[in-house]
Amino acid sequence: MMTDDLTVPRTLRAxxxxxxxxxGSYNQLLLDNVIRLSPDELEIEPFTRLAEIPPFNEDDARQGGPAVVVELRDAVRAADALIIATPEYNYGVPGVLKNALDWISIPPGNSGLEGKVVALMGASPSILGTARAQSQLRQSFVFTQSHVVNHPEVFVTKAHTRFENGTLTDPGATKLIGQLLNNTVKLVRTLRSADGNAPVPGAVR
Ligand SMILES: Cc1cc2nc3c(=O)[nH]c(=O)nc-3n(C[C@H](O)[C@H](O)[C@H](O)COP(=O)(O)O)c2cc1C
Incomplete structure (x- = not known):
């Protein structure tokens, strides 16, 4: 149920x-599965234009940036939460992902990330399943004043063995994703109620 009356429980959007x-990205498959697993009270809209985002330029970003960046920033600002499925490259956050986050973190006063609830997960063929990349993202979200959901951490390890015909077959990971999504919903609602049922900071309604 969508409503502008914030006293009435409504479907949250991410x-x-x-x-x-x-x-064939495992992280794209992971996000597809997360969308299917999400509870009725949380609608997740995938952002599909990551490849179109140009290299970050602070001068352009302070003016708002290109249309694709404006689209992403506006979508994240309007959403209750941001859900990220990250790969790990060379022990770090993929450049394309960090690039997009840098773009939408400014301009000051119009950040897409300030006050935003963020849920992290990742998939990798390794046995650490993107632990280091997710740790780096958590650090970045301190600076952006976002609210990362602390628990549980979702590391899809040995990702090449975890999907069959696109479906996540690992019951452990599936359970953790369910918990993470529930905790995401709870954190959004807690932050809103702590603010007298006001919109989550940064959200446009
Ligand atoms: C340049 C490069 C560096 C990589 N570094 C790591 C790494 O540090 N840790 C890791 O777990 N996997 C690493 N991998 C393997 C990736 O996890 C793997 O390619 C994965 O499938 C990428 O995510 P995707 O399936 O969503 O595209 C690396 C792969 C490449 C191409």
């Missing part, structure tokens, strides 16, 4: 980003 441009 933007989902998979930080990979690879055809």
């Amino acid at each position: 933007v989902g980003i998979a930080g990979s441009l690879r055809a």
